[in-house]
Amino acid sequence: MHRTMLELPVRQPGPLDRRDARSKLAALLVFLVVISTARSAFPETAAALALLLAAACVWARLPLAAALRRAAVVVPFTLFFVLVCWMAGEPGRGLALAVKSYLSCLAVWLVIATTPLPALLRGFESFGAPRFLLMVAQFVYRYLFVISEEARQMAQAALARGGTARAAFRLLGFRAAAGALAVLFARSYGRAGEVHRAMLARGFRGRLRCLDAPRFRPADAAFLAAASLVPVLARLAAERLA
Amino acid sequence: MAAALVEVRGLRFRYPDGTQALNGIDFSLEAGESVALFGANGSGKTTFVMHLNGLLAGEGSINVCGLAVESGNLETIRGKVGLVFQDADSQLFMPTVLEDVAFGLLNRGMEPAKAADRARSALQAVGMSAAADRAPYHLSAGEKKRVALAGILAMDPEILVLDEPTTFLDPPGQRTLADLLRGLSQAKMVITHNVRFAQAVCDRAVFFERGKIAAHGPVEEMIARFDWDFVTEPTKFARR
Numbered sequence: 508m509h510r511t512m513l514e515l516p517v518r519q520p521g522p523l524d525r526r527d528a529r530s531k532l533a534a535l536l537v538f539l540v541v542i543s544t545a546r547s548a549f550p551e552t553a554a555a556l557a558l559l560l561a562a563a564c565v566w567a568r569l570p571l572a573a574a575l576r577r578a579a580v581v582v583p584f585t586l587f588f589v590l591v592c593w594m595a596g597e598p599g600r601g602l603a604l605a606v607k608s609y610l611s612c613l614a615v616w617l618v619i620a621t622t623p624l625p626a627l628l629r630g631f632e633s634f635g636a637p638r639f640l641l642m643v644a645q646f647v648y649r650y651l652f653v654i655s656e657e658a659r660q661m662a663q664a665a666l667a668r669g670g671t672a673r674a675a676f677r678l679l680g681f682r683a684a685a686g687a688l689a690v691l692f693a694r695s696y697g698r699a700g701e702v703h704r705a706m707l708a709r710g711f712r713g714r715l716r717c718l719d720a721p722r723f724r725p726a727d728a729a730f731l732a733a734a735s736l737v738p739v740l741a742r743l744a745a746e747r748l749a
Numbered sequence: 750m751a752a753a754l755v756e757v758r759g760l761r762f763r764y765p766d767g768t769q770a771l772n773g774i775d776f777s778l779e780a781g782e783s784v785a786l787f788g789a790n791g792s793g794k795t796t797f798v799m800h801l802n803g804l805l806a807g808e809g810s811i812n813v814c815g816l817a818v819e820s821g822n823l824e825t826i827r828g829k830v831g832l833v834f835q836d837a838d839s840q841l842f843m844p845t846v847l848e849d850v851a852f853g854l855l856n857r858g859m860e861p862a863k864a865a866d867r868a869r870s871a872l873q874a875v876g877m878s879a880a881a882d883r884a885p886y887h888l889s890a891g892e893k894k895r896v897a898l899a900g901i902l903a904m905d906p907e908i909l910v911l912d913e914p915t916t917f918l919d920p921p922g923q924r925t926l927a928d929l930l931r932g933l934s935q936a937k938m939v940i941t942h943n944v945r946f947a948q949a950v951c952d953r954a955v956f957f958e959r960g961k962i963a964a965h966g967p968v969e970e971m972i973a974r975f976d977w978d979f980v981t982e983p984t985k986f987a988r989r
Contacts, residue, residue, distance in 0.1 A: 625844050708834075709901075710857055718851055718855070
């Protein structure tokens with residue numbers, strides 16, 4: 508048994524885990540609208556929303572440092588736009604874009620980390636997202652583990668014969684490394700075919716069915732109301748104070 | 750005499766790369782019978798069982814429970830033939846063990862609550878109740894094997910097909926599995942290199958050789974005829 512970098516931290520479920528996925532997705536949507544449309548007094552608004560997200564992380568019993576680190580995954584993607592804005596003489600706009608992206612990613616991570624994937628996908632489905640697309644998303648997630656497992660086994664085989672990926676690249680060059688990558692994809696493709704056959708063998712007809720139907724409780728409605736209202740109020744307060 | 754559960758006549762199959770995997774298979778399986786499938790690696794055993802529920806389609810005729818294996822009957826036939834794959838990782842794709850075991854039941858249209866109960870019972874039968882809420886990819890290889898078996902047992906098929914069921918199982922696990930299988934009334938086909946397991950579970954054996962069934966008969970007879978066991982003289986490797 509091993510864990511991969513794709514996985515979320517092991518932890519005790521917090522209060523946010525108990526909320527219906529639809530209420531979390533709707534609240535997330537409100538948050539994203541609030542932050543993306545913030546124009547005036549942006550530093551103050553961003554600070555208020557960042558504090559709000561940090562408090563939500565603590566409330567949800569998520570490791571704050573890990574959350575901040577993981578949200579940084581979006582930074583490289585925004586660097587290009589920051590650079591373009593900076594070259595166009597608008598460094599402030601570029602910085603605001605980077606901060607908005609980072610905080611949006613943090614909010615998304617907060618929802619993902621507290622919602623099992625099937626529940627999340629069901630939430631999207633109830634909002635009208637195409638079922639086929641959601642099924643593809645579920646399998647992409649599952650196959651990421653398959654590919655990482657194949658890669659891990661190949662790396663272990665290399666280590667067992669006294670090699671490392673870096674050493675192999677240095678000694679054998681790009682061609683050998685590309686070959687190893689091709690083998691990885693071929694093995695993963697083969698495994699994906701097997702998984703599909705196993706699904707067909709158990710009567711799969713193109714739709715993944717779930718064991719538990721989601722229930723929207725009064726507590727979910729109360730959470731949605733509060734989680735939608737607080738970012739709006741935080742932004743209004745920040746704009747008024749500035 | 751009652752009709753055979755599985756009736757295969759003249760089955761041939763060639764993979765797209767040109768490998769002739771099956772070269773005229775004739776086979777039948779009666780209700781309640783347990784058959785071991787012996788043969789060297791690459792002799793066509795797995796390819797053969799993949800034909801029984803239409804995962805592969807070759808030339809020849811296959812009838813399962815009186816139904817021809819063809820596209821119109823596949824849904825029914827796949828409910829009757831429970832196939833436990835050689836590599837359990839291929840079979841476990843849902844986020845949790847319980848959901849994976851219930852996968853086939855939900856596909857059949859069973860109510861979620863009833864499917865969950867059946868899935869829990871199947872997990873209990875293989876001694877994996879405690880893993881119900883775990884992610885399948887976090888289980889050990891032996892645990893995955895047991896969960897994969899539970900996924901098939903939950904569907905209560907008429908024919909159980911197990912491809913190398915003892916791989917990754919420790920001896921107590923193999924013993925438990927043999928006891929479990931002996932207690933099931935379904936007809937069974939077991940692909941295995943483990944002759945002791947075959948002796949414990951199966952009534953007869955067929956021996957595959959280069960895509961054909963070279964012989965069939967009692968398990969002991971097949972083992973003796975093809976020298977299909979790993980036996981050394983005890984003194985040969987004894988410490989001096």
